[in-house]
Amino acid sequence: MDNQIEVIIKDETGRIDKVLNDRLAEYSRSQLQQWIKDGHVSIDGKPIKANYKVHNGEKIIITTPEPEVLDLVPENLDLTIVYEDEDVVVVNKPQGMVVHPSAGHPNGTLVNGLLYQIKNLSTINDVVRPGIVHRIDKDTSGLLMVAKNDHAHEVLAKQLKDKTSLRKYIALVHGEIPHEKGRIEAPIGRSKVNRKMQAVTEEGKSAVTHFEVLQRFEGYTLIELQLETGRTHQIRVHMQYIGYPVAGDPLYGPKKTLKGNGQFLHAKLLGFEHPTTGEMMVFEAPLPEIFKKTLKQLKEKD
Template structure:
C-alpha cells in the first residue's frame, strides 16, 4: 500500500518541486521531481507537472509508491567478525564497503556478507537491511554492531537513541587544531545549496561531537571523536564546519591531498550493554594499514 503525504500551502510561492523539497527536507528535490514524472503528486485529485506554481490554500497530495523490492543474496565476501553470539555480532567493516543494498549498490555490501556468514539476523528493518542497527559511510572503516534477533535489535536501537552506546572514531583532518579538546554542538540537516550533502543549518536536527587532538603534523591533525548523536555524515560535516575537514573526504574536504580512497575516518571503539546478559561490552580495533602508513609518513615529515 502506498504512503500518503498531504501538504497545505500557506505563504509559499514558486515551483512545486522547490516548495516541497523545502517543506519535506527528508526527501531530496530530485526524488520529488521523480515522483512528479511518475504522476504521484496531485492537486485536487489531478496529477501535476514540475512546472506547477503553488498558490496559497492549495493542498498537495503525494502518493509515495512502494519501494522496489530488491532480491538480496548471500555472498561469500570476507568479513572480520570481532564478536558473535546468538543475539549480537560486532563487525570490523573495511573501507570501501557499503553497509546495505540500494539502487546503486545491489551486491557486494555488508548485508550480502552478513547473510552468508551469520545464521540469523533481526527482521525489524526491511528486507534490504536485516540486522542493521546503525550505519557508517562506505569509505569509513571500523566497528558496527549487528542484531541477530529482534529482541537484541530493539535494545541496541534504544541504547543508540538514549545515547548510552559508546562510539569513538579516529580521523585525520586538514589543518593544525590549536586547542587540545572541544565540543561541536551544531544542528545538521540537508544542505540548501546541494541536496546531496548535509550541512550545519538552523532548522537541522541536534548534533553533538566531542573531539580530542591526539597528534599534530605539518598541515594535519589526528583527532579522536566521540559521537553523542548519530546524524548522517556528522563527523565529516562538523569538522568541515569548524574549518578542519577530513583528509581524503571527496564531499566535504579539499581536493585529494593524500594517497588513498575516501576519508581517513575509522570507527575504532564501540561499547554497549548486551541485550540479554546486561554485560557491558567494549570493543576496539586498530587503524587500517593505509591509515597507519599515512601517519608514519606524516611523522617522518615532522
C-alpha cells in the first residue's frame, strides 16, 4: 500500500525539489527527484516537475511507492547476545556492522544475524528492520535492545520517546577538556554542505547530550556520555560542535587522528523497564579490544 506525505509551504521559495530536500531530511534529493519524475508528487491532484517554483500556502502531496523488498537472508554472524527472554534481546554490536539492510548494505547486517539466532522478532518496523527499536552507527560498537514481539516494541519505543530509558556511551575525543562535566544542547539536522553528514542547525530537531570526563591524556580525553535524545550521529556532531571531535571519526573528526576501526565510540550501558514485568534492567558491555589497546598506548605515552 502506498503512503502519503503532506508538506505545506511556509514562506519557502524556489524549486520544489530543493524545498522538499530541505524539509524532508530523511529522504535523499535523488530519491525526491525520482518520485517527482515518476509522477508521485502533486499539487491539487496534478503531478508537477522538478523545476516547479513553490508558492506560499501550497499543499504538496507525495505518494511514496512501496519500498522494494530486500531479500532478507538469515546469516550466521555469531552475534554476542547479552540477554534474551520471551520479549527482549540485548545484543552487543561489533564495530563495522550496519544495523539493518539498505541499498548499499543488503547483507551482513545485525538484522541478518538476528534472523539466524532469534526465533521471533517484532514486525512494527518495515520488513528490513524486524525487531529494531533503535540504532547505533556502523562503526559504533555496543548495546542495542531488540523487540521479539510488537507489544514489547511499542513499550520500548515509548521509553525511548519519553526519555526514560538509559543509554551511556564511552568516547575518546581529541583535545583535553578542561571542565569535569558538560551539557550540550544544540539542534541537529541534515548538513547543507554534505548530505551524508548531520550538523548543528537552527532548523534541526532538539538534541541534548551530557558528558563527564573520565580521564585525560596528552591531546585526548576519555569521556562518558548520556543521551537525552537520540538524533542521527548525535554524539559525533555535538562533540565536534564544541571543539572536541571523537577520535578516529572519518566524517566529523580531523584527518590526523588515531587509527582504529572508525570512531572510538562505544554504547557501554543500556537500561530499560522490562515491557512485561516492569522491572528495571541494566546491561553493560566491555570496550572493544582496539579501544582498550589504544587507551593503554595513551597511558604509556603520558
